Structure formats: C-alpha cells, structure tokens
Amino acid sequence: MITKEGKIVLASKDDPIVLESGEKIGPVEVAYETYGQLNEKKSNAILICHAFSGSAHAAGKKSQKEKPGWWDYMIGPKKPFDTDKYFVICSNVLGGCSGTTGPSSINPETNKPYALDFPLISIGDMVKVQKMLIDHFGIEKLFCVAGGSMGGMQSLSWMINYPDNIQNAILIATAVRHSPMQIAFHEVGRQAIMADPSWQGGNYYGVSIPAKGLAIARMLGHITYMSEESMEEKFGRQRKDLKSTFKYNADFEVEHYLRYRGDTFVKRFDANTYLYLTKAMDNFDAANGKPLEEVIKGHKYRVLIISFTSDWLYPSKHSKEIVKACKRAGVDSVYCEINSRYGHDAFLLDLEEQATLIRNFLNSSAKVKRHEHKSGL
Amino acid sequence: MITKEGKIVLASKDDPIVLESGEKIGPVEVAYETYGQLNEKKSNAILICHAFSGSAHAAGKKSQKEKPGWWDYMIGPKKPFDTDKYFVICSNVLGGCSGTTGPSSINPETNKPYALDFPLISIGDMVKVQKMLIDHFGIEKLFCVAGGSMGGMQSLSWMINYPDNIQNAILIATAVRHSPMQIAFHEVGRQAIMADPSWQGGNYYGVSIPAKGLAIARMLGHITYMSEESMEEKFGRQRKDLKSTFKYNADFEVEHYLRYRGDTFVKRFDANTYLYLTKAMDNFDAANGKPLEEVIKGHKYRVLIISFTSDWLYPSKHSKEIVKACKRAGVDSVYCEINSRYGHDAFLLDLEEQATLIRNFLNSSAKVKRHEHKSGL
Numbered sequence: 001m002i003t004k005e006g007k008i009v010l011a012s013k014d015d016p017i018v019l020e021s022g023e024k025i026g027p028v029e030v031a032y033e034t035y036g037q038l039n040e041k042k043s044n045a046i047l048i049c050h051a052f053s054g055s056a057h058a059a060g061k062k063s064q065k066e067k068p069g070w071w072d073y074m075i076g077p078k079k080p081f082d083t084d085k086y087f088v089i090c091s092n093v094l095g096g097c098s099g100t101t102g103p104s105s106i107n108p109e110t111n112k113p114y115a116l117d118f119p120l121i122s123i124g125d126m127v128k129v130q131k132m133l134i135d136h137f138g139i140e141k142l143f144c145v146a147g148g149s150m151g152g153m154q155s156l157s158w159m160i161n162y163p164d165n166i167q168n169a170i171l172i173a174t175a176v177r178h179s180p181m182q183i184a185f186h187e188v189g190r191q192a193i194m195a196d197p198s199w200q201g202g203n204y205y206g207v208s209i210p211a212k213g214l215a216i217a218r219m220l221g222h223i224t225y226m227s228e229e230s231m232e233e234k235f236g237r238q239r240k241d242l243k244s245t246f247k248y249n250a251d252f253e254v255e256h257y258l259r260y261r262g263d264t265f266v267k268r269f270d271a272n273t274y275l276y277l278t279k280a281m282d283n284f285d286a287a288n289g290k291p292l293e294e295v296i297k298g299h300k301y302r303v304l305i306i307s308f309t310s311d312w313l314y315p316s317k318h319s320k321e322i323v324k325a326c327k328r329a330g331v332d333s334v335y336c337e338i339n340s341r342y343g344h345d346a347f348l349l350d351l352e353e354q355a356t357l358i359r360n361f362l363n364s365s366a367k368v369k370r371h372e373h374k375s376g377l
Numbered sequence: 378m379i380t381k382e383g384k385i386v387l388a389s390k391d392d393p394i395v396l397e398s399g400e401k402i403g404p405v406e407v408a409y410e411t412y413g414q415l416n417e418k419k420s421n422a423i424l425i426c427h428a429f430s431g432s433a434h435a436a437g438k439k440s441q442k443e444k445p446g447w448w449d450y451m452i453g454p455k456k457p458f459d460t461d462k463y464f465v466i467c468s469n470v471l472g473g474c475s476g477t478t479g480p481s482s483i484n485p486e487t488n489k490p491y492a493l494d495f496p497l498i499s500i501g502d503m504v505k506v507q508k509m510l511i512d513h514f515g516i517e518k519l520f521c522v523a524g525g526s527m528g529g530m531q532s533l534s535w536m537i538n539y540p541d542n543i544q545n546a547i548l549i550a551t552a553v554r555h556s557p558m559q560i561a562f563h564e565v566g567r568q569a570i571m572a573d574p575s576w577q578g579g580n581y582y583g584v585s586i587p588a589k590g591l592a593i594a595r596m597l598g599h600i601t602y603m604s605e606e607s608m609e610e611k612f613g614r615q616r617k618d619l620k621s622t623f624k625y626n627a628d629f630e631v632e633h634y635l636r637y638r639g640d641t642f643v644k645r646f647d648a649n650t651y652l653y654l655t656k657a658m659d660n661f662d663a664a665n666g667k668p669l670e671e672v673i674k675g676h677k678y679r680v681l682i683i684s685f686t687s688d689w690l691y692p693s694k695h696s697k698e699i700v701k702a703c704k705r706a707g708v709d710s711v712y713c714e715i716n717s718r719y720g721h722d723a724f725l726l727d728l729e730e731q732a733t734l735i736r737n738f739l740n741s742s743a744k745v746k747r748h749e750h751k752s753g754l
C-alpha cells in the first residue's frame with residue numbers, strides 16, 4: 001500500500017475561511033494521510049472522516065514502533081476500502097489537535113496559541129475544510145465519504161452541503177442531532193475540564209495541562225462507548241490486588257482500566273480540543289431544524305447506514321431516523337443493524353460484519369457505475 | 378399524623394460498634410424521624426431505608442418552610458405506609474451527612490472531623506445500626522422494611538442478616554450487587570471530587586468545600602437517574618437565552634438544569650459522604666459471592682420487588698435476579714415491573730402504581746396475619 005503523510009495550508013490571514021458562525025479563520029493547516037493511488041480520472045477517491053478522538057492516521061504504520069491506524073482493518077489492499085482500487089484520504093478535523101489547526105495552534109494575531117480565542121466551529125466547518133482539501137487534490141467527486149460517530153455526522157454533512165461532490169456515503173453509529181442525554185454526558189466532561197484549576201480559562205499552553213479534568217472527561221466518555229454487557233464480560237467485579245491502603249484506590253478492575261485510559265488520553269489529546277469538538281457535535285443539527293428528507297431530496301448518491309444493537313449512546317433509532325428520511329426523500333439507501341456486544345465502540349471493534357457490508361456496498365456501486373456506462377446513461 | 382424527630386447515641390468510644398471490616402466506631406449518633414404510633418405489641422413498625430442522597434426526612438414537614446419528605450406521597454394517613462395503622466421509622470444511614478455519624482462528624486480520638494479516618498462502611502453496617510435503633514424502640518420484629526436503590530440494598534441486607542426480625546420486605550429498583558457500569562459511573566464521580574484541589578485529601582472541613590468536584594459528580598449522577606426518553610421530554614434541544622458570550626455556557630436547557638442540580642446539591646451534601654456511600658454500594662454483594670437463594674432459604678418473610686422499564690442504571694434484570702433467588706429459595710415473593718418513562722428516578726417520581734402495589738402488598742400481609750391468627754397458627 002502506498003501511504004503518504006502530508007500537510008497543506010489552506011486560506012490565509014488575509015483570505016480566511018468564513019465559518020458557519022460568520023467568524024473567520026486563516027491560515028488553516030490540515031494534516032492528512034493518503035493510502036493507494038489516485039487514478040487519472042480522479043474518480044476513485046474515498047474520504048474517511050474520523051471520530052471525536054481520532055486522527056488522520058487511519059491505516060498502516062510508517063515505522064515499526066507506530067501503532068497501526070484506527071481503522072487499519074478496513075483500509076488496505078484487498079480490504080473493504082481497497083487501496084488497490086481506491087485512493088483513500090483521511091485528514092484531522094478543523095479544531096483538532098493532531099496536526100490540523102485547532103485551539104492549541106498559534107493565532108497569527110497574537111503569536112500565541114488560540115486557546116478560547118479559537119472560534120466556535122461546526123461539523124459543517126470541518127467538512128468545508130475537507131472540501132478544500134479535496135479541491136486541492138483536483139477531485140471533483142468523491143467515490144465515497146465514510147465515517148462513524150462524529151465521522152458519520154461529517155458524512156451526513158457532506159450529503160447536505162456538497163451533494164454533487166459525492167457518489168456514496170457511509171454513516172456508522174451516528175445521529176442527525178444529539179439527544180439531551182448525549183449533550184448532558186458531554187457537558188459533564190467539559191465541566192470536569194473547566195473545573196481543573198490547571199485549565200486556567202483555557203490558557204494553559206506551555207504552563208500546565210488540565211490533566212485531571214481531561215482524564216475524568218475521558219473516563220466518562222469510555223463508559224458511554226461501552227455496553228453493560230461488554231463491561232460485564234471484560235471486568236465483571238474483578239478486583240486489583242493493590243498494595244496501597246488508600247481507601248479510594250481503583251480497587252475494581254473497571255476503575256483501574258478507566259483511570260488508565262484517562263491518563264493515557266491526556267498524553268495525546270488537547271483539553272481545549274475536547275471542548276471544541278464536543279460542542280460542535282452537540283450543536284450539530286444536520287438539517288438545521290428542517291426535516292432531513294427536505295434537504296437531501298433529489299440527490300443521486302447512495303447511502304449505507306449502519307448501527308449496533310448494544311450502542312446506547314447512538315442507539316439504532318437515531319440511525320433509523322436517517323434511513324426513514326432517505327426513504328422519504330427517494331435517496332437510494334441501505335440500512336443494517338449489526339448484532340454486537342461492544343456498545344458504541346463497536347464501529348472500531350466489531351469489524352468483520354461491517355467490513356462485509358462496506359465491501360459489498362462499494363462493489364455494488366462500482367457495478368451500477370459500469371452498468372450505467374454500458375447502457376449509455 | 379404524629380411526626381417525631383429524634384436523635385439517639387448508640388455505642389460509645391469504649392463500647393464501639395464492630396463493623397464488617399473489623400474496624401470499630403463509637404459513639405454513633407443516629408438521626409431519625411417517626412410517623413404514626415407504635416402499638417402496644419410493637420408489631421406495627423415499618424422501617425424505611427433511604428437512597429444515596431436521601432435523609433431521615435421521609436415524610437411530612439415540621440414547618441411551613443420545610444419541603445415535604447422525599448417519600449411524602451407514600452407515608453401518611455391513608456397512604457400506602459398508612460400512619461393510622463403503622464409506626465413508620467426512617468433514619469439517616471451510617472456514614473451520612475444529615476444527622477447520623479459520618480466522615481464530617483467529630484472523631485472522639487482527635488476532636489476533629491473524621492474525614493478519611495472514618496472507617497470504610499458497608500450496607501451491612503448501615504443495617505446493623507438500624508437494627509440497634511429498632512432494639513432501642515423495643516421492636517423485635519419489623520412489620521416491614523422498605524427502600525429503593527441503596528434503600529433496597531438495605532432491605533435485602535435485612536433479609537439476609539436479620540431474617541427473623543422482619544415480616545415483609547420491599548425492594549425497589551435495586552440490585553444484588555453493582556455491575557461494572559454502575560461502579561464505573563460512581564468512580565468518575567469520586568474522581569471528580571478527589572480531583573478538586575479544595576478536597577485536600579478529605580481534610581476540607583471548616584476550610585473549603587470541593588464544590589466543583591461534588592457538583593460534577595452530582596451532574597453525572599442525575600444523568601444516570603433519568604432516561605433518554607424523560608430527558609427528551611423535559612429538555613429536548615431547548616436552549617437558554619444567555620446574555621454571556623462565554624463559549625462554554627450552559628446554553629442547552631439540559632446543561633443548565635444539570636449545573637443547577639449540581640450546585641444546589643453542594644449546599645446540602647458532604648463530599649466525603651459521597652465517597653463513603655458510593656463505595657459502600659459498589660462493594661455491596663448481598664450474599665458475599667454465594668448464590669442469593671442459599672442465604673435466604675427457609676425464611677418466612679414475604680418480599681415485594683419492583684423495577685421500572687426505563688431504569689437503565691438498575692435495569693429490571695437486576696430485580697429479576699432477586700425474584701429468581703426468592704422463587705428458588707421458596708421465599709414468598711411478588712414481582713412487578715412498572716411501565717415508566719422516568720428512569721431510575723421513577724421510584725421517587727412515578728408513584729401511583731407503586732403506591733397501589735405497596736398498599737396491596739401490606740394489606741394482604743395483614744390479612745395473612747389475621748387468617749393465621751383465626752386458624753390458630
């Protein structure tokens with residue numbers, strides 16, 4: 001597989017990107033990876049949109065030491081996103097902390113990190129930046145855009161904002177908008193970060209890290225990504241054999257695991273990015289209050305929607321709402337609910353059936369394409 | 378209704394209570410309220426066990442200003458726990474912060490608040506103190522012990538530890554033991570408290586209050602007490618019209634509500650009590666690893682078990698485990714799953730059907746009693 005890592009600067013201080021809020025930002029640096037080769041017609045490109053804590057590193061590894069990308073099972077030669085056929089692109093989202101401009105980046109106005117001077121961004125803004133990246137590659141129409149969770153919101157946003165620039169969309173474990181429960185869990189995480197005195201109103205760069213607050217936010221996130229079943233299976237009521245006599249040790253395995261996940265997250269993720277991305281998700285309302293079917297009506301793309309039985313954070317009913325809108329709008333769509341014990345994490349863990357569905361969906365689209373060609377459509 | 382408020386000192390420094398852990402504590406002051414009158418035979422007493430954030434103030438109000446007790450709908454003349462017939466007692470649990478000895482009480486060894494020198498306590502220890510209170514009243518056998526959530530754990534503990542001292546038990550929205558998910562949510566709350574610099578290793582009394590940490594813990598608790606449905610109904614995606622331009626305001630109604638609930642909780646609840654009681658619940662394993670049916674076998678009490686359809690924190694399967702154990706053990710039990718949208722909070726909010734079930738359960742027990750008497754049993 002030909003893997004490339006790249007950075008590109010879009011817009012500039014004088015010619016900034018106008019965000020949905022009306023605020024402006026520029027320059028915007030975008031970190032991306034690509035896998036496979038773009039064909040001559042530039043018709044084989046697939047954009048992978050990462051979820052909340054993901055990055056551009058979706059597949060492969062560039063050194064022995066590096067971990068394979070977060071969707072490595074899916075992307076590569078003969079894999080569902082087959083890099084022998086497709087040119088796969090994944091970029092870090094606007095507002096992120098893995099190479100793309102976000103609150104930890106330098107504000108050209110002040111030469112200091114933006115912190116909370118970074119403008120509020122939306123899922124639509126992330127997608128706007130992705131569109132600019134695609135333009136940079138000279139790709140007019142993506143063969144497919146795909147993503148799970150926050151990545152699915154981006155896919156949905158592509159369907160609405162750039163309907164003529166995609167041929168297929170894959171939406172996994174996602175929603176048209178967050179329910180109050182999803183907002184509520186995010187808000188607890190944000191409060192935990194902002195309650196950490198090291199957060200200092202967001203101006204902690206180079207001084208400290210709101211490590212405790214961010215770790216707590218992540219611990220909570222992890223609970224919502226799992227299912228009661230999977231936690232029961234993984235931890236039960238197993239206890240750690242701890243030497244310390246401190247009364248509030250992580251004596252249950254599950255406590256220990258969550259603390260560990262919280263602590264490792266802090267090393268790779270920026271607390272302000274946590275605030276910005278969760279807020280972008282909470283504010284997301286794909287059709288801006290209109291019925292979804294109205295804003296996707298008449299569009300020619302095909303859509304694959306996947307949800308998981310044990311995902312209680314983005315339960316299947318959210319996906320079914322999208323399916324219903326597609327059906328009402330006459331948009332060609334396929335829906336599959338996968339039986340899984342892994343909760344919301346299933347889109348990253350329960351890969352076999354997902355792989356088959358994605359492979360067949362992409363293959364059948366390629367067939368439709370060939371057929372259209374033959375019949376002169 | 379004759380309402381009395383009382384305090385009693387049990388045990389002493391020299392004659393302390395031995396806890397399940399082997400640690401000792403004394404004296405233990407217990408705050409309680411009683412409603413109705415104890416009959417001559419002392420056979421009409423009902424003990425109400427409060428849940429995590431409850432108190433001895435279960436019913437009535439002693440002044441115009443005071444809020445009615447947390448189960449006021451249930452306790453009073455002609456109410457299910459009919460104070461014209463029954464003598465109802467409710468006491469604040471050991472480790473609590475509403476009158477009964479807990480981590481905020483003065484340690485007689487140091488003349489300072491216990492803080493984390495307070496010994497780890499168990500649900501069984503809470504029940505042991507309740508048994509001493511009952512003894513003080515000269516009650517040999519309770520007509521009934523009843524409670525929801527942590528209160529249900531206490532009821533269950535009475536069934537196991539003092540089987541001959543209860544005639545009926547009511548267990549609402551509770552569990553034999555916490556699942557890893559329940560432990561995980563508690564652990565995030567504890568971490569939020571302990572991460573607050575004002576917590577100071579628990580030694581904050583008279584100096585500061587870990588208000589932010591405790592509020593975050595409570596916010597999270599509230600989410601788990603509600604259901605997605607009830608949150609959708611109550612808040613939807615309604616926004617507050619806020620004057621402030623701070624980016625991370627509580628702009629959604631649900632955020633505002635949770636912050637408000639967090640902030641008001643801090644005024645009435647002790648952060649260390651939060652740690653001790655959640656840990657007692659997490660450590661609770663009613664039969665200490667044995668099958669529950671083994672430890673309740675042969676006992677003559679009757680049991681009413683209630684759960685709620687939308688309660689995802691203590692889902693019905695937990696209650697059904699208790700029902701199954703009762704059936705296997707030949708213990709006379711009735712189970713009802715109530716259709717409710719209120720999640721775990723239903724035991725405090727969805728009262729009408731609960732009231733009928735409890736009323737009929739208590740009445741039928743009284744009938745059995747009369748029948749036994751008539752037939753000379």
